[in-house]
Amino acid sequence: xxxxxxCAAESLRSCALTVAMALLLFIASAxxxxxxxxxxxHTGVSPSAASPLGHRPWANPALPSAKxxxxxxxxxxxxxxxxxVHGVTPIPVHGYxxxxxxxxxxxxxxxxxxxxxxxxxxxxxxxxxxxxxIAAASAWDVDLMNxxxxxxxxxxxxxxxxxxxxxxxxxxxxxEWGRTFESYGEDPYFNARMAVAEIKGIQSQGPIADANxxxxxxxxxxxxxxxxxxxxRTLQEIYLPPFAAAIRQAHVDTIMCxxxxxxxxxxxxxxxxxxxVLRKQLGFDGxxxxxxxxxxxxxxxxxxxxxxxxxxxxxxxxxxxxxVQSGQVSQEVLDAHVLHILLPMFQHGLFERPNPGSWSANxxxxxxxxxxxxxxxxxxxxxxxAHGILPLRTSAHVAIIGAAGTAQPKVxxxxxxxxxxxxxxxxxxxxxxRLGINGNTKVSFEDGSDLGKAADIASHADVAIVFVxxxxxEGSDRPNxxxxxxxDALINSVTAVNQNTIVVLxxxxxxxxxxxxxxxxxxxxxxxxxxxxNAIAAILYGDVDPSAKLPLTFPRSAEAIxxxxxxQWPGVNGRxxxxxxxxxxxxxxxxxxxxxxxxxxxxxxxTTFSIxxxxxxxxxxxxxxxxxxxRFAVRVxxxxxxxxxxxxxxxxxxxxxxxxxxxxxxxxxFAKVELKPGETKxxxxxxxxxxxxxxxxxxxxxxxxxxxxxxxxGTSSRDLPLAKTISIPLK
Ligand code: NOJ
Numbered sequence: 218x219x220x221x222x223x224c225a226a227e228s229l230r231s232c233a234l235t236v237a238m239a240l241l242l243f244i245a246s247a248x249x250x251x252x253x254x255x256x257x258x259h260t261g262v263s264p265s266a267a268s269p270l271g272h273r274p275w276a277n278p279a280l281p282s283a284k285x286x287x288x289x290x291x292x293x294x295x296x297x298x299x300x301x302v303h304g305v306t307p308i309p310v311h312g313y314x315x316x317x318x319x320x321x322x323x324x325x326x327x328x329x330x331x332x333x334x335x336x337x338x339x340x341x342x343x344x345x346x347x348x349x350x351i352a353a354a355s356a357w358d359v360d361l362m363n364x365x366x367x368x369x370x371x372x373x374x375x376x377x378x379x380x381x382x383x384x385x386x387x388x389x390x391x392x393e394w395g396r397t398f399e400s401y402g403e404d405p406y407f408n409a410r411m412a413v414a415e416i417k418g419i420q421s422q423g424p425i426a427d428a429n430x431x432x433x434x435x436x437x438x439x440x441x442x443x444x445x446x447x448x449x450r451t452l453q454e455i456y457l458p459p460f461a462a463a464i465r466q467a468h469v470d471t472i473m474c475x476x477x478x479x480x481x482x483x484x485x486x487x488x489x490x491x492x493x494v495l496r497k498q499l500g501f502d503g504x505x506x507x508x509x510x511x512x513x514x515x516x517x518x519x520x521x522x523x524x525x526x527x528x529x530x531x532x533x534x535x536x537x538x539x540x541v542q543s544g545q546v547s548q549e550v551l552d553a554h555v556l557h558i559l560l561p562m563f564q565h566g567l568f569e570r571p572n573p574g575s576w577s578a579n580x581x582x583x584x585x586x587x588x589x590x591x592x593x594x595x596x597x598x599x600x601x602x603a604h605g606i607l608p609l610r611t612s613a614h615v616a617i618i619g620a621a622g623t624a625q626p627k628v629x630x631x632x633x634x635x636x637x638x639x640x641x642x643x644x645x646x647x648x649x650x651r652l653g654i655n656g657n658t659k660v661s662f663e664d665g666s667d668l669g670k671a672a673d674i675a676s677h678a679d680v681a682i683v684f685v686x687x688x689x690x691e692g693s694d695r696p697n698x699x700x701x702x703x704x705d706a707l708i709n710s711v712t713a714v715n716q717n718t719i720v721v722l723x724x725x726x727x728x729x730x731x732x733x734x735x736x737x738x739x740x741x742x743x744x745x746x747x748x749x750x751n752a753i754a755a756i757l758y759g760d761v762d763p764s765a766k767l768p769l770t771f772p773r774s775a776e777a778i779x780x781x782x783x784x785q786w787p788g789v790n791g792r793x794x795x796x797x798x799x800x801x802x803x804x805x806x807x808x809x810x811x812x813x814x815x816x817x818x819x820x821x822x823x824t825t826f827s828i829x830x831x832x833x834x835x836x837x838x839x840x841x842x843x844x845x846x847x848r849f850a851v852r853v854x855x856x857x858x859x860x861x862x863x864x865x866x867x868x869x870x871x872x873x874x875x876x877x878x879x880x881x882x883x884x885x886x887f888a889k890v891e892l893k894p895g896e897t898k899x900x901x902x903x904x905x906x907x908x909x910x911x912x913x914x915x916x917x918x919x920x921x922x923x924x925x926x927x928x929x930x931g932t933s934s935r936d937l938p939l940a941k942t943i944s945i946p947l948k
Pocket of ligand 1: 508633
């Protein structure tokens, strides 16, 4: 297992091979110890299935996958095809949340599906709980996100999962969204970069990844019926890019259609979204599975692009068989669905290695525990640090206050992604570990349920650290952006007696901070996973320099958000109107000149940086007939002007010509640069052709518009000191 962590991101292919070899050996030895019956059930391939290749020409790995899938399809009966396009319940094998039984006659392995955005879910034991994806994304580090995917994929594979239900890549439209923590943030380009990195990571380890939830799945309230009314351009420019990148750049092989409706039609029977956009526009050749219970019809779903119903056969079992027999669904349509499933199964080698592991296998190891901590440290965002209160001196007497800091650490969100942490280090434990003390000599603590007691310990401490949290999860949105319960009051009573108060947020998304001017420090630690306490201690005491940045905007008030009207969220008469259009997240704050509390892309460090010398030049110029499709190289010098080692994220935003009707400026490139004190490095980034494209609704096409574009460089969406213009010619 150690191999994984020694693999450089550039050599992923050979890395994957090495790890796969190691895993196969591991699996082979694990299987040998299984009772015969369990082993046979799990593989689903009976000994008699081992026929000569001649009887099973599709078993020849030398043939192209598409050919093998075709050869196999030719041998399948109608019942066998129908069996591929739905799951079965109850699931006959312990653990998985979705299951398609093996076909022993033809040697088709079972499909074993498991949840998990930050760990293997569905009650699996002996796994590693990583920080929530929103935390990992906050590191703005695609290599880290790739490693995150590798760990997730590796543990799923060890658990016998061959379809990992991750990642969740929807753009965060409303700050109250109950599943914000599962996603990456509010920017389509940023989410696309993260999705590609994570999917490549997952799929490099064996399992097929699953991009979910497709599409316009942006709220939990009323999610089983909600109708997202969204115009075509917004759909294409804001909500689609992460999925487009997942398909084109990461070759994701399954996509989960969502619960909601888009413009009146349920996602899993939406001809426009599935047939027109996914298949025709994006060239998706994997399979679309429904979210659990998100299938609503037989004929429409089958004809409009759903390949597989999950978790059972309500619409795609006998009813689909009858629809094929009566001609309402053609044989060709059914065959296409089956091929969409078989092709990735061949491409991922599932026929050659059908039994990747076992649900009861132990997926833990010290390297992955350490990785969980690394991600938590890298994803923790320093939002306020008045008069250099942080990092703390180890001699300071600290009061740890709040349930999330003591008895009830808040390390993950709730819902289908929830996992069993093997252990959790609370902030109190982490700080004690860091200080190397056992008793209360320099650390006092209170859970915050009694404001008087909390104020009392705060008044005797040099520094008070208040840990607050939100209970985000699937199924409902947060009712508002306030901290629940008495937590604002708790912060107020502590700040009343101690000016050196630091608030640590363990939240799944943005919260309001009515106390912001009274606290000295604010840290967003998100849902930090099993290493919570160790990671926050490392940040508080400066063992690690904070270098994370917000992947979404924190608003100043409940009104000053893009979706403050009821018709936008949670919707009226079941409809949520996306009338903010393209102005999602920071785009809206810029377009309406609204001051956020903390802008997208913002995050402090214990050191300081300056950026200079923005330079832009075309990449691979002139050879292409279409000069406009050139990419541009952007260079920016970054200097560490402080006294500590640290990392800065350079962000490049593009401002379109006014006539494009685009939001003021949009993220199109970024790079993270690590620097020693006094050191200068040049960050080199690429601006892709898409940076200059918009969606033209009348022609239903993406197009590049000639004109003058402004390229802005800086360290948050609201701090863009460098600018240059480039001209894109007509042709
Ligand atoms: C519903 C969730 O929306 C989805 O993300 C998950 O994969 C399935 N349930 C299966 O648990």
